[in-house]
Amino acid sequence: MMKRRLFVLLFAATAAASLSACLPLMAGGVAAGTLVATDRRTSGTYVEDQGIQVKALHQSERFTGAHINITSYNRAVLITGEAQDAAQSADIEMMVRGIPNVQRVYNHLVIAPAATLAQRNNDTWITTKVRTRLLDGKGYPPQAVKVVTERGVVYLLGMVTAAEGSAVANVASTTPGVQQVVTLFETISASPAPASN
Template identity: 45%
Template sequence: MKQTLNRTLCSLLAAAALAAGLSACAPLVVGGAVVGTMMAVDRRTTGTQVEDEGIELRSANRLSELLGDRGHVNVTSFNRQVLLTGEVPSAQDRQRVEQVVLGVENVRSVVNDLAVMPPTSLGQRSNDTFITGKVRASLVDAKDLSASAFKVVTERNVVYLMGRVTPREAQRATEIARGVSGVSKVVRVFEMLTEEELRNITPAPVVQDAPPASTPRN
């Protein structure tokens, strides 16, 4: 039981680091060499990551001017593809929001999944955040996936998965998310890669000479 709790705690902590956009390096000694391994490697270029952050900020500012307190809209950009989730008062507002975001610099496309309904309660949003954490922790715990390749968004118990992934990774992550308690539906907003494309964008591990072993003194 203690081992299971420790494993779960480690997964949740790792997921929290991913959620905050943190990355860490850990040295791994293999055959007398030190291999630098990245725990969180983003498959976007650094420039694209900056663009995505700018898209989210500019979109939020423009939507605040458009809607004020009349709606609750989350803007999530990954590789310049924007996902819109949340609630707006009318179908006209739903369309206006999409057009405003499409007009933001560097936006490539928009997936509009806004619901026409009153804004959700604070309790629902807190539950969505909790579900997101559980899904991320489950992805971290999966040994056959790179959890940092995925962005997870939850809205009204619906989990949205974003990322640049292969079909195998997409299917595996979907199965994992569906198995998390509280998830009512999984929506995939992926950019698909072939296995060859993935190999081309995955950096090779940095190998350095291991420091010489200390000689015991007589």
């Protein structure tokens, strides 16, 4: 009887551990599905943007000494970070332009040594503060905007109306620690319903 109870408890613990490993995956899938459902990009474009980023980051590994960040939104790619020289910056841009589905490239690499860990942590903190303030959603849909920070400069991408873009830029520019705001919005004429495909 004791062996049977021990077996049942062991089985239950193993099953619980297996199920708990599935829960973050299921929750992550639901969260990703919700983001796609509220995004102004089509689901196909959303997937293409993810693919562009993965391909670009994989290919950027060959550029030694550079610190490269790739962000894609509606097939417009923002390149930030540091390159060793102008030639390397141009090569990185050409690499990104050669990736399928890329329609526009914004090369904002600076010629400088790679950012320190402290600088990168500060940029992450600034991005978090801007995103948190954008959750208020006063005059714009927060899920329609992507925020990237590099060396204290905040880059904003998204599909927004002119009024929404101004409201978002104002929030970013008044966030403590932000040194400059660069808007790379795709301006639309009206606020569309979230796209499904």
